[in-house]
Amino acid sequence: MKLSKARLALIIGAAGLLLLVAVVVSPLLLMSMPSFLSSGGTSVDCNDQAQVEEVSDSAASDIPAEYLELYKEYGKKIGVQWNILAAVGKRETDHGRSTLPGVQSGTNAAGAAGPMQFLISTWGGKARIATSSTVNGYASDGDGDGVADIYNPADAILGAAKMLKRNGAPENVRQALFVYNRAWWYVDQVEEIARRYAKSGDVKVPPQASEECDEPLVEAAPSDLVAKILQFALAQRGKPYLWGGTGPDAFDCSGVIYAAYKAAGLKIPRTTFTQWPFGVKVLEGEEQPGDLVFFNAGPGTSPDSPGHVGLVVSKGKMLEARCRLCGPIKVTSYQARGNRVGFTRPLQNPDVLEQIKKLQNPTL
Known part of the structure; x- marks a missing residue:
């Protein structure tokens, strides 16, 4: 009527x-929600x-x-x-x-x-x-x-x-x-x-949330290597969160970052807990695309052992796979989060610097 x-x-x-x-x-009720x-x-x-x-x-x-x-x-x-x-x-x-x-x-x-x-x-x-x-x-x-x-x-x-x-x-x-x-x-x-x-x-x-914003983000990357990382990561937007997921169909928060670095020819640790101490710490305000931003979120976490991570894609914005009930992988604001604990730069880790040298000169 x-x-x-x-x-x-x-x-x-x-x-x-x-x-x-x-x-x-409750999580059980949300699990039973219609898929539309x-x-x-x-x-x-x-x-x-x-x-x-x-x-x-x-x-x-x-x-x-x-x-x-x-x-x-x-x-x-x-x-x-x-x-x-x-x-x-x-x-x-x-x-x-x-x-x-x-x-x-x-x-x-x-x-x-x-x-x-x-x-x-x-x-x-x-x-x-x-x-x-x-x-x-x-x-x-x-x-x-x-x-x-x-x-x-x-x-x-x-x-x-x-x-x-x-x-x-x-x-x-x-x-x-x-x-x-x-x-x-x-x-x-x-x-x-x-x-x-x-x-x-x-x-x-x-x-x-619009894919039309991807090209300017990639073009503004500080290096070709970071551009490759961003290209892969942004292409995963819209895919679902899966705990322990490293793709290709679903990812968790650290899994999509691990896969993005891998797509650029680099190997970094797989989990949030191991990614946090791996990168060189970066002061807030000095972060740049390709860096990681960490949060005190999730079971068994603390400011010294953060349980959630996002990939910085531009100042104030990150790509993240947040949780199963939080919607698909997307670009969000990290500045609005109150439980942010810090930034790191995996590209400055000595092991990654060696990997970059080999990528640039395979005969080494």
Whole structure:
């Protein structure tokens, strides 16, 4: 049955009175999700970022100015669509204007709180957490006051952006929204609001996901050798994550880097744990394409023994195979990650320098 716009608006408005729960879906449940999960969006080219960020008249009139700036700022910083963030804020609490329990203080009947309606447990265990504390959750300090406050719009919106990013946005934005609130009607409603908020009327994928951006990255490589590494690595984008995978059909985080170096004629260690001490350490800000960037992520890891790695492809951007539930291999931002522990340059390892000499002069 096709609903009129007026009736659809009435249904959405009535549904807005429901108490919503932001839940983290268990791995078993996500394993059973249908295979057609996708972004529902459209790719854009390398020069189309301005169009992605344009605001419709509807958004400008509906979203409070403070909230609009926060959606745009943290959408760009974390790497998710600002209009998706804004649509979640609208659907959850009408951008903090709702007078329902749990928005300004306390929790609703399900235990959710704040303008983005986080469960207290997914925020970090309590509503306000000092940033000096160790937190297992999405608690964030957006305004830099030293406290991650679930009721503070800056903190809550930054936390929501991180949660969406962790669960598949921007490419698999429908999956990310499903994790945020486990109902497909919710996903559909948020996407409809997001389309109204964008001047283009669409939910676009940021340009770093576009293959048209590959050629400038390769051309800007500091050497022909690094260009070969980048060419192979970028060609793996879109392939699935597989723990222990070294290709050709699937890779894990260190596996795609190992394979990229191998494609350029170089042998480096296979795993993240052995790649970390292998390369020469590089100061932040001095990293360049071909370097590796490491993160304190995954079981049994620590700042001295990071468990996740990405390949730097340009300043601020890396190619990574993140996890089975995080979507395919893609180019993402490493600057937005809070658990980054450092950079290394495998090309400066003495063993690799010897390999390079042999590549350049096979008679040695």
